[in-house]
Amino acid sequence: MGKQMTEMLKGTLEGIVLAILASQPAYGYEITARLREQGLTEIAEGTVYALLVRIEQRGLVDVEKVASTQGPPRKVYSLNASGRDYLDEFWRTWSFLADRLEQLHEGGK
Amino acid sequence: MGKQMTEMLKGTLEGIVLAILASQPAYGYEITARLREQGLTEIAEGTVYALLVRIEQRGLVDVEKVASTQGPPRKVYSLNASGRDYLDEFWRTWSFLADRLEQLHEGGK
DNA sequence: ATCGGTATTCAGCGTTACTATGTACTGGTA
């Protein structure tokens, strides 16, 4: 992955995953697949699992273990009220930054 | 500063500073002031100077020392050809990510 | 003589994403 992308994902990947979970609960492997569908093809599995551990420890998601017929049990994550608040703030922060960058980009042409 | 903003700035602050330098050469203290004007009020001075050291070491900018009547000499940074290429790639990376997030944000309403 | 504004620098810290690897369960196939 490009180094710029790696750095830019810091802080935003978390929001992306929370946004995915906001639309519906999902488990790690599924989230990774969803990210790849969206074009984020180079995000390592390990990265996603580490992120899920973090947001669970912060209490942004609820977790449920669900048996699977094709492999080990899945840990299904769903956004709770605290996570929704956090996601709202993420969007505010993102919008603010995106506006600033938009201005800079326009000005630089 | 909000923790989300701190993390989100990783990778983007560098692009922001390069974009500022693209419009015209500037020195550290001036860049900090410019950032504050743009609403990025909480970015520490030390952060900007450290960033300038990095981009100088990577050869993205040219540096010239200029005497000042009101304080120590200024280190004026200007974007060179290599820096312009790097900035172009930054905008491509940013646009890609912004598009993905835009989709997620729209979908989540 | 001191305070505030200008201007730069640095050591130490916390957080994040990546690399690389390991574990474990299931179903198909040679």
Added chain:
DNA sequence: TACCAGTACATAGTAACGCTGAATACCGAT
């Protein structure tokens, strides 16, 4: 039976970045 691919999760070690807090230095005004 043995093997492999797909599914599913976990983790130790690393690099990079922005922040905190402090120090240094020059100047003009009170």
